[in-house]
Amino acid sequence: MDTLENEPQENPYEGSLVPHTTVEHPEEEQGWWRRPAGGREVLTVALPLVISSLSWTIMTFVDRVLLKWDSGDAMTAAFAAGTVWFSTLCLPLGIAMYTSTFVSQYFGAGRHERIGLAVWQGVWMALAVSPVILLALPLAPAMFRLADHTPEVMQLELVYFNILCWGGPAMLVGQALSSFYSGRGKTNVVMIVDTSVAVLNLVLDWIWIFGYLGFPAMGIAGAGWATVVSLWVKAVIYLFLILQRQHREQFGTLLGLRFDWPLFVRQIYYGGPSGLQLVLDVLGFTVFIVLIGRLGSVQAEASSMAFSISTLAFMPIWGMSMAASILVGQHLGENRDDLAARATWTAYTFALGYMACISVLYITVPEVFLASFFAGDRTGEAREAVHALSVALLRFVAAYNLLDATLMVFSSAIKGAGDTNFVLRVSLVMATSLSIVSWMAVEWLELGVYGCWAIITLWVWVMGVVFLWRFLGGRWRTMRVIEATPPDLPPGELETEPAVS
Template sequence: MSDSPAISRDTWWSRPGGGREVLSVSAPLVVSAMSWTVMTFVDRVLLKGVSGEAMSAAFSASTLWFTALCLPLGICMYASTFVSQYFGAGQPERIGPSVWQGVWVALLASPLMLLTIPLAPAMFAAAGHGAETMRLEIIYFQVLMWGAPAMLLAQSFSAFYSGRGRTRVVMLVDALFAVVNLLLDYAWIYGEWGFPEMGIAGAGWATVVSLWLKAATYVVLLMLPANRAQFATLSGMRLDWPLFKRVMYYGGPSGYQLALDVTGFTVFIMLVGRLGAVEAEATSMAFSISTLAFMPIFGLSMGASILVGQHLGEDRDEVAARSTWTSLHVALAYMATVSLMYVAVPDLYLRWFFLGEERGQVYDMAVTLLRFVAAYNLLDATLMVFVSAIKGAGDTQFVLWVSLIMSTLLSAASWVAVTQIGLGIYGCWVLITAWIWILGVIFLMRFLGGKWRSMRVIEKAPPDLADSDGELEPSVA
């Protein structure tokens, strides 16, 4: 590479919004996402050692748990957009209060999350799974739900670092407690190192303990003297009503979008579970493996959202667009490689579920399902990057309406396919593949339309120029 600054600014790697900037922000988030992915993957492999029902139950129960969390979680995650735009606009004193509005959302939502614990038997009875699978699902869901408040709090607190591009801190915290979770998983599932042997309940408690330790760690970091002085992380603890309303106005649709998408996906999984034990186990394996591809793209998409927010805060929409396209280049290159491996060497991923076991119908079906995953991976990457980019600008209303329509269609089509026309496992996977393709195209077109370029979620002027009650209208195209 040439040493000339004029030349280096024009390269894909070193220009603003180029590869170096994107990867410096996104790579730690990819590692963070992978740490969660590896943790859940190993968790299910360990539970497969208990029984196939335990593995399937953990997958469906954790999916329903995440579905219940999605609305408040999406709002808590959206605090990072406020942090990124305030950071880009040079208003550090507004960063601490933005983080704490997300924390207030977490605190207000937590009692509602805990109220779902006694509802678990009715929810899983409606899924119509086998008696043993249902018993294990209820246990795992009820245990996990005690970690829901910690999940929401940790996500809110992490926005303080992720929104400013300090993603290495997020990576280190996530990786540390992923390791803690894995160690506790092994000890609590099998009864090692003095822990009781609790099977699937032990796996749940390992996750709960790890989540609370993570949330506590972020509180300590947030209260460091330098952070209190520069970013108002202590003085900004109060409920700032004008700012809270803006967080809800933009973050609410983001949370609903996440909830709708995951709900559609959850309904699909629950209905596929009615097709039989083999279909349920093969689907659980395929989706568990696909998460290995999905979560790194989630990290890249989070990085795209942060960079869009920062550059729009600087009023540099061209650089924001370039950051998004660079993120997409990296995402597609990665997804293409992974998809080829799913088709060419599926055993590289599936073998871990069959250590010491015969490979039969479940293995053969899972191999075929991985080909479906390979078929939608590239559009899935496109979907995730562009959704995150326009959400980073504040275009959350459009995202919400698209998700409402498409999630309803997926749920209805899955119900008809399974209960009315007996489409079978492969017909159901055609539905999920087509759903992702359509969403990818829709959000690509929305990004190209460019409406997001003039959107902002922060005030038009610094807070000291606000009107008498301290509230300013956000700048929205």
């Protein structure tokens, strides 16, 4: 049995001091692949998440390609409107995503009876904010007028944005429910559900954008409704899965359906900064995209292509970083910060290897990624200018890819421990800086599209270094988000052994 020392660990949440556990474990001579928190364990959790994120990345990529075949304005509008829509969801989405950290730490601590309760607090939060999300509908015209895009693009942006808003509640509920599987490391279920729904989305895209099987051709509106329907299907699937009998009995997924104010507050306390960080990062990025749009249609279209292609690199690393966060939570729940650190470095090794390969491809064979955008080009207007600029912008993506992997893995690792306030402070400074410097580059210094892309590259580099420095500092090792003792035990009566369901 592990020895408990009476040294309290630092935790920013009042009343959440937990004893620091010193554990003597002989190092297993099993090699990098087979040892705890080694390659096999990390890849078992990460690979399904990578495939899941890739499925949605490919879906989004094909969605943009199909809209480009319809019109270049439709693709540009979908990218800008989709970014703005996502920014309106970031705060509650970040809290819903953080539900997985509570699940992972409860799971690592062996307190299975708290898992269903934690998941449902994320769902109640999602349902509570859903009416607020729809308030963005009447504000949409004013938001898109600020972008100063062409009237044709603005009209398409409004159509796409207004439709996507009806899928916001489903995205939040689905994210909270999926944490039941992702937080426990059962990421193969997430992979199957997300991939299946992504395929459904693509089929609906093809039918509704161009008008097949008796449906009218709806263009960008068809792409929007395809996304909304897919998001609701995904939420219903997860609801059905978590209410299966074995989950009701072992994890309390039905008994935990009640509202629990103390746990709800804890999840808001820790997940709130994570959500605000997501808001700030996306807001800074959204301002950047909007300002690029002011440089001209060629610059806007080429930037939309480059960012759409860059998600082929970004989203798989998001899956790897989510795995790092999950494993950090689980191993800290076990009071094994050494394994949490090892899992993070292992995930980082995989992330760097992938990013290095994709960056080389961006530089050497950009046509592999660009050809599909132009395959359905019906007009050919400004084709060469857009193509040449897209090739150049992919080199900027290659330049920041490795630091992007650093940023994502280490920020996710410290968030998995509960260090969300630091992440929020960094994002507040960096997102504000990105917005101000981007505005100065476009409106004052007139640096053009290359100057703007140099700014976003430098921004990623700085963020990557800051989060690596924070991780190496080690303060995350003593943090936890779950209660020090089960709520039904008086203070001081710690469980000496994990609860077994």
